[in-house]
Amino acid sequence: xxxxxxxxxxxxxxxxxxxxxxxxxxxxxxxxxxxxxxxxxxxxxxxxxxxxxxxxxxxxxxxxxxxxxxxxxxxxxxxxxxxxxxxxxxxxxxxxxxxxxxxxxxxxxxxxxxxxxxxxxxxxxxxxxxxxxxxxxxxxxxxxxxxxxxxxxxxxxxxxxxxxxxxxxxxxxxxxxxxxxxxxxxxxxxxxxxxxxxxxxxxxxxxxxxxx
Numbered sequence: 001x002x003x004x005x006x007x008x009x010x011x012x013x014x015x016x017x018x019x020x021x022x023x024x025x026x027x028x029x030x031x032x033x034x035x036x037x038x039x040x041x042x043x044x045x046x047x048x049x050x051x052x053x054x055x056x057x058x059x060x061x062x063x064x065x066x067x068x069x070x071x072x073x074x075x076x077x078x079x080x081x082x083x084x085x086x087x088x089x090x091x092x093x094x095x096x097x098x099x100x101x102x103x104x105x106x107x108x109x110x111x112x113x114x115x116x117x118x119x120x121x122x123x124x125x126x127x128x129x130x131x132x133x134x135x136x137x138x139x140x141x142x143x144x145x146x147x148x149x150x151x152x153x154x155x156x157x158x159x160x161x162x163x164x165x166x167x168x169x170x171x172x173x174x175x176x177x178x179x180x181x182x183x184x185x186x187x188x189x190x191x192x193x194x195x196x197x198x199x200x201x202x203x204x205x206x207x208x209x210x211x212x
Contacts, residue, residue: 039211040075044177046207050089053184053201061093061111069205071117079122083134083163087115095146107149113142113199115183119163130167130175136160140185142199159185159200167209177207 119136
């Protein structure tokens, strides 16, 4: 992984967090639990970075992998909601060590994963700040491909995750979203280079929600 690209991504992410907190403390008051407005369904789009849990995954694909997330939350009662959606991760890398049966020292790799989460989330208010905490399971479909060779590995695995974050309304229907998540996705067989890899890790993302 190019060190300049990693540094640029970290700077960009730090600037995004700074803008988020500026809006958080100086933006308009929230409407989430007001008597006049009581939305039950929301959708959100966010982007962020995954810090992989396994060293073997980092060696192949690097750290801080960009991913996008579309999520839906339905309020069951005032403080409890159900959370689901779709998450997409795609990254490229290269082999570091290969066996003697290969003629070249390095091969380009591509890894993709789709995740469908399902969780219960508890949210509460602290003045104009609305933290939330939750946990649940995820269904994950992943594939690894060696570009130069006709070799690929795919699988479907269940995992679990813990999620937390802060939400802040900037209008009656739109809110800013900051989220952190820890996930575990154990596989009996991972990459063709390394088996028994956990595909989970720690995620940080920023986004925007719309309430119906």
